[in-house]
Amino acid sequence: MAHVMHAFETRPALAAALAERVSGALQAAVATRGTATLAVSGGSTPKAFFEALSAQPIAWDRVKVTLVDERFVSPDHERSNHKLVATHLLKNAAAVAEFVPLYHPAETADAAAAFATAAIAPLGHPFDVVILGMGNDGHTASFFPGGNHLGAALDAGTARCVMTMEAEGAGEPRLTLSFSALADARLLVLHIEGAEKKTVLEKALSGHDETEMPIRAVLERAATAPDIYWAP
Numbered sequence: 001m002a003h004v005m006h007a008f009e010t011r012p013a014l015a016a017a018l019a020e021r022v023s024g025a026l027q028a029a030v031a032t033r034g035t036a037t038l039a040v041s042g043g044s045t046p047k048a049f050f051e052a053l054s055a056q057p058i059a060w061d062r063v064k065v066t067l068v069d070e071r072f073v074s075p076d077h078e079r080s081n082h083k084l085v086a087t088h089l090l091k092n093a094a095a096v097a098e099f100v101p102l103y104h105p106a107e108t109a110d111a112a113a114a115f116a117t118a119a120i121a122p123l124g125h126p127f128d129v130v131i132l133g134m135g136n137d138g139h140t141a142s143f144f145p146g147g148n149h150l151g152a153a154l155d156a157g158t159a160r161c162v163m164t165m166e167a168e169g170a171g172e173p174r175l176t177l178s179f180s181a182l183a184d185a186r187l188l189v190l191h192i193e194g195a196e197k198k199t200v201l202e203k204a205l206s207g208h209d210e211t212e213m214p215i216r217a218v219l220e221r222a223a224t225a226p227d228i229y230w231a232p
């Protein structure tokens with residue numbers, strides 16, 4: 001699947017341009033269907049983009065926001081992706097958006113994943129916008145190399161769901177949307193920053209083994225061609 005590369009000179013320029021692009025897609029969705037859905041990544045990269053997006057003049061009360069993946073930690077934990085979104089995105093104009101968490105205070109990650117699968121179902125499909133990140137190990141969402149459920153998570157035939165993932169490089173157990181739930185988004189973005197991530201992307205583009213670099217599943221066979229946003 002071909003991708004479209006958008007390279008920027010600075011990270012603030014990327015954040016502003018991506019916020020405008022996502023804003024346009026969400027506004028179009030609201031105009032067409034009355035509601036819009038947005039699934040975002042966590043990690044360190046999206047903060048400036050979230051801040052820029054939070055100020056966009058969208059009918060945010062019609063927008064439902066969720067995560068592409070989450071750590072199995074409570075929302076007040078410093079590694080919680082929910083906390084990141086609450087702090088940097090669900091503010092300003094976006095404060096009225098509805099947030100659908102993946103984390104649920106269940107006894108096990110598997111039980112939380114079952115709750116989350118039920119919680120995201122009413123959002124409908126495909127998502128209007130999905131923003132993916134990428135780790136230096138080639139993971140995206142929580143599709144980690146060596147992940148215990150990686151095969152099922154990347155299987156296009158797996159029903160749209162939230163699954164658990166454990167992997168050496170993942171830290172705590174993870175909750176992740178399946179590839180099937182992400183890959184047909186109306187707008188599918190891979191947002192990466194820094195020279196190291198560019199090198200990782202080039203490596204991913206030069207091979208085919210998805211178990212080595214799960215991001216390859218998105219780059220090679222997502223139903224929607226990804227738009228890649230990069231800045232040094």
Ligand SMILES: O=C1O[C@H](COP(=O)(O)O)[C@@H](O)[C@H](O)[C@H]1O
Nearest residue numbers: 041042043044045069133134135
């Ligand atoms: O663990 C995660 O990492 C990736 C990449 O994060 P970054 O800190 O390198 O930007 C992120 O996309 C994912 O949502 C997150 O859970």
